[in-house]
Amino acid sequence: MSIEIKYISSRETIDLRYLVLRQGRPRSTSHMEGDDSKSTKHIGAFMGSRCVGILSLFLSRTNKLKSHSQYQLRGMAVEPQFHGQDIGRKLVLFSECELKKMNVEMLWCNAREIAVGFYKKLNFEIISDQFHIPEVGPHVLMYKRLS
Numbered sequence: 001m002s003i004e005i006k007y008i009s010s011r012e013t014i015d016l017r018y019l020v021l022r023q024g025r026p027r028s029t030s031h032m033e034g035d036d037s038k039s040t041k042h043i044g045a046f047m048g049s050r051c052v053g054i055l056s057l058f059l060s061r062t063n064k065l066k067s068h069s070q071y072q073l074r075g076m077a078v079e080p081q082f083h084g085q086d087i088g089r090k091l092v093l094f095s096e097c098e099l100k101k102m103n104v105e106m107l108w109c110n111a112r113e114i115a116v117g118f119y120k121k122l123n124f125e126i127i128s129d130q131f132h133i134p135e136v137g138p139h140v141l142m143y144k145r146l147s
């Protein structure tokens with residue numbers, strides 16, 4: 001079945017965030033500060049009516065990058081049984097197109113160590129030493145120039 005990528009509400013991200021990213025922790029941790037800000041974008045991948053992948057884009061800057069025009073990618077999650085089917089890639093590429101239309105120069109994320117290979121495939125580069133996020137584990141900061 002083909003995959004449709006489209007904008008979704010913050011509420012629609014919660015089930016998959018919880019299933020993929022917050023297992024073993026309270027469901028309330030699936031909410032992120034700024035989820036309902038006007039500048040925040042939530043994007044979903046759909047197989048028919050079923051949401052099988054999500055990500056969120058937050059207007060947020062890291063001082064590791066010089067550009068003033070930055071968005072942060074957060075809550076990147078694909079339902080486990082659909083991993084390896086290009087859904088994550090489609091979500092990121094759709095996001096890049098949308099951010100370019102908004103003249104955003106840099107997309108960055110705190111990448112879990114286990115996902116670094118995924119972001120590298122999408123041409124993100126590492127720009128920090130490894131750091132630890134409590135209850136989640138080792139991360140590195142990665143970014144991609146969009147323009």
Ligand SMILES: CC(C)(COP(=O)(O)OP(=O)(O)OC[C@H]1O[C@@H](n2cnc3c(N)ncnc32)[C@H](O)[C@@H]1OP(=O)(O)O)[C@@H](O)C(=O)NCCC(=O)NCCS
Nearest residue numbers: 077078083084085086087088089111112114115117118121
């Ligand atoms: C990371 C994740 C979003 C990738 O989504 P996906 O739909 O399985 O990835 P895709 O099928 O689009 O993969 C795109 C490419 O990245 C590679 N890839 C995917 N996940 C990878 C990983 N964890 N490590 C290394 N490479 C990976 C794929 O093999 C593919 O490579 P190809 O171009 O050679 O075919 C998904 O595995 C996931 O939800 N993981 C758990 C949550 C998580 O870690 N989120 C990121 C938090 S920072």
